[in-house]
Amino acid sequence: MPNNDTMSGTLGVPVVALGDVHKSFGPVHALSGATLTVHAGECIGLVGHNGAGKSTLVNVINGRLEPTSGDLAFAGETPGQPPKGAQRAARAGVRSVFQELSLCPNLTVAENLRIPYRTMPRWGWRALARKTVRAALDEVFPDHGITARTLVGDLPLAERQMVEIAIAFSRRDSDARLVILDEPTSSLDAAIALQLLTHIRRFCDSGGAVIFISHMLGEVFGVASRIVVMKDGRITEDRPTKGFTRATLVDAMGHVASAATRTTSRDFGAEVLRLPNGLAARRGEVVGLAGLAGHGQAEVLADFFFSRSSTWHARRKPHVAFVAGDRSRDGVLPLWSILRNLGLMTLREHSSRGMVDHAQERAIGDTWRERIKIRTDDMTNPILSLSGGNQQKVLFARALASSAPIVVMDDPMRGVDVGTKKEVYRMIRAEAEQGRTFLWYSTETDEILECDRVFVFRNGAVSAELTGDAITEENMLRASFEMQEAAE
Amino acid sequence: MTREHLRFMLPILSLSILLVGVFYLQPRAMSYFGLNLLFNLAIPVALATIAQMMIIMVNDIDLSIGTFVSFCACVTATLVQDTPLLGYTVLALAIVGYAAIGAVIHIRGLPAIVVTLGMSFVWAGLAVLLLPSPGGSPPPWLRTLMTMKPPLVPFAIIAACVIAAVTHLFIKRSSFGVLLRGVGGNERALERSGWSIVWLKAAAYGLAGLFGVLAGMALVGLTTSADANIALRYTLLSIAGVILGGGEFTGGRVSPIGAVIGALTLTLAASFLSFLRLSSDWQIGAQGAILILVLAVRLLVSRREGAA
Numbered sequence: 001m002p003n004n005d006t007m008s009g010t011l012g013v014p015v016v017a018l019g020d021v022h023k024s025f026g027p028v029h030a031l032s033g034a035t036l037t038v039h040a041g042e043c044i045g046l047v048g049h050n051g052a053g054k055s056t057l058v059n060v061i062n063g064r065l066e067p068t069s070g071d072l073a074f075a076g077e078t079p080g081q082p083p084k085g086a087q088r089a090a091r092a093g094v095r096s097v098f099q100e101l102s103l104c105p106n107l108t109v110a111e112n113l114r115i116p117y118r119t120m121p122r123w124g125w126r127a128l129a130r131k132t133v134r135a136a137l138d139e140v141f142p143d144h145g146i147t148a149r150t151l152v153g154d155l156p157l158a159e160r161q162m163v164e165i166a167i168a169f170s171r172r173d174s175d176a177r178l179v180i181l182d183e184p185t186s187s188l189d190a191a192i193a194l195q196l197l198t199h200i201r202r203f204c205d206s207g208g209a210v211i212f213i214s215h216m217l218g219e220v221f222g223v224a225s226r227i228v229v230m231k232d233g234r235i236t237e238d239r240p241t242k243g244f245t246r247a248t249l250v251d252a253m254g255h256v257a258s259a260a261t262r263t264t265s266r267d268f269g270a271e272v273l274r275l276p277n278g279l280a281a282r283r284g285e286v287v288g289l290a291g292l293a294g295h296g297q298a299e300v301l302a303d304f305f306f307s308r309s310s311t312w313h314a315r316r317k318p319h320v321a322f323v324a325g326d327r328s329r330d331g332v333l334p335l336w337s338i339l340r341n342l343g344l345m346t347l348r349e350h351s352s353r354g355m356v357d358h359a360q361e362r363a364i365g366d367t368w369r370e371r372i373k374i375r376t377d378d379m380t381n382p383i384l385s386l387s388g389g390n391q392q393k394v395l396f397a398r399a400l401a402s403s404a405p406i407v408v409m410d411d412p413m414r415g416v417d418v419g420t421k422k423e424v425y426r427m428i429r430a431e432a433e434q435g436r437t438f439l440w441y442s443t444e445t446d447e448i449l450e451c452d453r454v455f456v457f458r459n460g461a462v463s464a465e466l467t468g469d470a471i472t473e474e475n476m477l478r479a480s481f482e483m484q485e486a487a488e
Numbered sequence: 489m490t491r492e493h494l495r496f497m498l499p500i501l502s503l504s505i506l507l508v509g510v511f512y513l514q515p516r517a518m519s520y521f522g523l524n525l526l527f528n529l530a531i532p533v534a535l536a537t538i539a540q541m542m543i544i545m546v547n548d549i550d551l552s553i554g555t556f557v558s559f560c561a562c563v564t565a566t567l568v569q570d571t572p573l574l575g576y577t578v579l580a581l582a583i584v585g586y587a588a589i590g591a592v593i594h595i596r597g598l599p600a601i602v603v604t605l606g607m608s609f610v611w612a613g614l615a616v617l618l619l620p621s622p623g624g625s626p627p628p629w630l631r632t633l634m635t636m637k638p639p640l641v642p643f644a645i646i647a648a649c650v651i652a653a654v655t656h657l658f659i660k661r662s663s664f665g666v667l668l669r670g671v672g673g674n675e676r677a678l679e680r681s682g683w684s685i686v687w688l689k690a691a692a693y694g695l696a697g698l699f700g701v702l703a704g705m706a707l708v709g710l711t712t713s714a715d716a717n718i719a720l721r722y723t724l725l726s727i728a729g730v731i732l733g734g735g736e737f738t739g740g741r742v743s744p745i746g747a748v749i750g751a752l753t754l755t756l757a758a759s760f761l762s763f764l765r766l767s768s769d770w771q772i773g774a775q776g777a778i779l780i781l782v783l784a785v786r787l788l789v790s791r792r793e794g795a796a
Contacts, residue, residue: 064680087682102680104673106740107666114666116681125663153739 013040014075015178015209016061016094021070023056030056032233034070038178043200043210045224045241047217049253049477050293050443053233054213058180061211062096063089075177090116093177095168097184101160105153109133109163112152119173136170137162140199141192157187165196169203178209185219186459197223215292215458216482217246229253250481254473268452272406272437275304278462279455281437283405286428288451288471289441291480296460297441298325301408304439308406316348321399325411325441331395332383339365339379342394345402368397372427389420396424400431407431409440413447425450445473456480494789495734495741499749502732502782506756513763524642528710530755531634531647532557533725535703537733537751538655538744540726542696544735545659545742546671546689548593548600552608553700554723556582558716559615560704565624565714568705572627583697590693594686608723615716622715626708634709648748655744668692672740725754728779734786754779 014037023031031053038044048054059065060072063086074092083091095116103112110129114120121128130148137144141162152160161184168179181200185193200210200223214220220227220241227244229237229252237244237252244252269283279300281287289297308320324331333341343350343361350360365379372393376386383391392412399407413421428438428450442448454471456464456479464479466472510526511518517526536557543550560579568575589607593600626634636643659665670678671688679685703722708714731737732753733746757778761771 085682086680090682096680102674102677104670104677104740106669106673111666111670114663115670115678115683118682120663122663126661 014038014073015040016075016092017071017073018057018060019071019073021060021067021072023060023065023068029233031060031067034060034235036228036235036238038209038211040075040177040207040209041204042226043204043212043224045220045227046211046213046230047220047227047249047253047481048230049445049480051232052230052253054230055182056233057230057235058096058182058211058213061089061178062086062094062180090118091174093174094180095176095178096180096182097161097164097168098182101164103152103160103164103167106151108149108151109146109155110148112163113167113170113172116167117172132170132172133163133166136166140166140169141195158189158192161187162192169199176203176208178211179203180211180213182213183215184212185214185216193219215480217249218482221246250474250477253477269435273304275300278465279304279439281406281439281453283437284432284435285453286432286438286440286451288448288454289439289457290445290448290454290476291457291463293443295457295480297457298410299460300457301410301439301441305408318345318349318402318404320406320408321345321402321404323395323399323407323409323412325409325414327388327391327395332391334382334384336383337380338374338376338383338386338394341383342368342379342397342401345398345404349402364401368401372397372400373423389416392416393420393424396427400427400436405435406437406439409438409442411441411443413442413444421447445476448476449473458482494786495743496746498782498786498789499733499743499746499753502778503749503753503756506753506760506778510756510760510763513760517759520640520642524644526756526759527642527644527648527752530752531644531651532703532707532710532719533722533729533755534648534651534748534751535699535706536719536722537726537729537747538651539696539699539703541655541659541730541733541735541742541744541747542668542692542699543600543604544672544727544730544737545669545740546590546692547675547738547740548590548604548689549727549737550604550696551601551723552604552611553696553726554720555608555611555615556586556697556700557704557707557719557722558714559611559618560701561708561714561718562615562619562624562704562716564630564705564708565626566618569625569627579701583694583701586697586700587690587694590696591686591690593693594689612716619714619716622713624708624714626705626712630705630709631712634706648752652745652748655748659742659744664691669740669742672738672742725751729754732779732782 017037018034021031021034022029034053034057036057046054046057056065060067066085074088074094077092104115110126110133113129113133114125117129133148137146144159144162146155146159146163152163155163165181165184168181169176184196188196197219200212204210204225212220212224224241227237227239227241227249228235229249231253268285271280271282274280277300279287279289289300291297305320305322309315309318328334333344339361342365346364347356350357350364362379368374369376369379374386374393374397375390383394386394395412413424432438440447440451448454449471451471452467454466454476455462456466456476458480464475466475466479516522536553540550540553560582563575563578563582567578589603592598593603634643638646659668667678667683667688668691671685671692675685678688704719707719711718729750730742730747731750733743733748733750735742735747754775757775758771761774762768766774
């Protein structure tokens with residue numbers, strides 16, 4: 001193996017440098033003007049709220065996304081035509097551990113090393129792979145108890161994550177110079193997480209660099225030498241860890257514009273639902289589910305919805321209606337007309353003797369086109385003729401047209417323009433005043449600020465319940481990020 | 489006992505039980521000649537099952553393998569016999585064609601089940617064009633190979649062992665095999681590491697084509713003539729063989745040794761049912777029942793494993 005005597009170069013030498021990097025997806029600027037240099041021996045803690053651009057930034061560095069404009073330079077690159085994308089980053093020694101695991105569950109622990117190890121020797125590779133993986137695991141997680149011959153699919157989640165981390169740090173054809181860890185400790189227990197943090201420090205001391213993304217602020221403070229804060233696709237703060245306290249860090253993550261006018265609190269009716277995890281709602285209340293994306297909010301909503309609806313037959317009067325956020329996956333029936341899509345929930349409610357009542361279907365269609373302003377001339381046009389925002393309105397109308405007293409919304413405003421959002425907020429308010437209850441999971445702070453009561457989720461559990469004036473972005477951030485020490 | 493061991497034991501167990509049943513019904517089968525007769529026709533089935541396994545390994549399914557094997561059998565019995573150069577070229581092109589289908593399926597994001605179903609009509613049509621009525625004859629070397637009588641162990645058994653060993657070494661032990669299985673396990677992980685999924689999928693399909701060609705040739709070598717419909721049942725037999733052998737439809741979990749054993753089991757099941765004097769009308773249904781039984785046992789075992 002070439003140049004594996006040291007982990008990397010001298011301390012302080014840049015490993016990767018981004019100069020004014022922009023990345024946009026259509027009209028959305030996911031990353032604007034990011035300038036960042038990662039030096040050897042540094043551990044950068046990257047923090048920010050949902051959609052702040054953290055993943056876009058690291059994906060530009062690891063080559064999975066091509067920046068729209070700007071410079072990206074890796075250390076040790078010879079001038080000329082460098083290889084593109086992921087290959088280029090891999091050659092420069094950039095390794096990533098992603099939140100969703102990227103191991104093959106049908107392969108053994110050792111075989112999984114083969115996949116990033118591109119120049120694996122053809123003969124005797126199995127012994128080499130086993131030896132390398134064992135060495136890497138021993139180094140990062142002493143006393144791990146994982147054997148190289150085990151199938152990854154047979155390992156518990158935590159051990160899979162350990163394997164993935166160990167593979168990222170392992171020695172192979174090109175050495176690890178920069179390791180990007182995206183929420184690496186999310187399924188590790190405190191002792192194992194501590195081993196990882198110790199290893200990160202050791203790795204950095206020997207000249208490696210790490211970008212560490214975590215919602216556990218204790219861990220970030222424990223391991224990072226520099227903290228980079230991102231907000232709305234920009235790097236807003238980039239200072240040594242010493243320059244932050246937890247309070248200033250949380251402040252730094254918040255939006256500049258804030259303080260939406262709070263509606264005066266209304267009187268709500270009786271409690272209509274209470275779940276074992278503490279989530280509760282009263283009649284006519286808009287309840288928000290906040291927290292970082294992927295902390296169990298969508299699962300709670302889905303479990304609740306399925307527990308209140310039958311698998312076998314649709315009720316004439318449904319208890320709960322569902323508004324999907326992932327339109328193409330669980331919302332729109334792409335081959336159907338707008339009207340058919342809209343009438344799906346109310347098919348049973350407004351059918352007579354098993355037949356669809358077309359007159360009534362049309363009446364509902366016309367009512368809702370008027371009320372929610374679906375921009376179309378003809379409700380029998382195919383649903384895909386509408387823009388994304390208008391498709392989402394149809395999905396709202398589908399739920400609101402039913403008589404269901406509870407409406408569950410799974411981040412329904414993803415990718416919807418501001419105008420539509422305002423209309424829908426108004427609609428939700430009006431419906432809530434008439435006594436309907438809303439459960440609203442949203443990744444956007446403005447939407448959560450619209451709610452009467454907010455439950456903040458962290459690691460699948462409710463970490464805070466906020467009501468009235470306590471619903472502020474600061475409180476939400478505080479509850480979304482772990483404030484205790486890493487090893488509690 | 490891990491899941492992998494169970495996955496491996498179950499096919500062996502079902503084969504042994506069937507074998508005991510056959511020997512009980514027909515003790516004379518317990519001989520060199522008897523075993524050869526029992527397992528002779530399992531060789532092309534085993535090769536076709538391996539072909540199917542290559543496709544299932546990358547999370548697709550091949551509904552054209554039966555007609556493809558028929559087509560290859562027709563080519564072998566006619567072109568290879570009459571004009572060897574042209575014949576072998578056609579077979580080589582068929583393999584390339586298979587690889588190309590794999591690439592197209594991946595690039596265009598088409599469902600493999602639809603594309604291969606369509607291709608099955610193409611192969612069937614080509615086979616009929618080539619050989620409108622049953623006939624043809626195998627090249628002499630093939631006939632000699634397939635009717636070989638090695639001492640002690642019948643050829644069918646040796647061939648099955650060789651097929652199993654070679655494919656096991658390639659799929660389970662080689663570093664390229666790991667990549668192929670990785671495509672089935674987590675395509676995105678491979679993509680992130682910079683591997684070309686198109687090439688890997690094309691390779692898997694190409695290998696399926698290769699084993700399909702071998703199955704067609706072996707079949708002609710055994711039956712001495714071909715027919716455009718000779719191997720239609722192979723499509724379902726091969727899928728059943730892969731699953732019976734411990735493979736799964738998704739996730740790249742396949743076992744070459746298991747697949748060969750699965751093919752042997754299915755062939756043996758047919759003989760077992762004839763020994764039971766079951767009318768041939770019922771045989772396919774009974775074969776299905778055996779399959780469901782084995783799969784039910786596997787499901788029970790893996791459920792318990794999952795609960796534990």
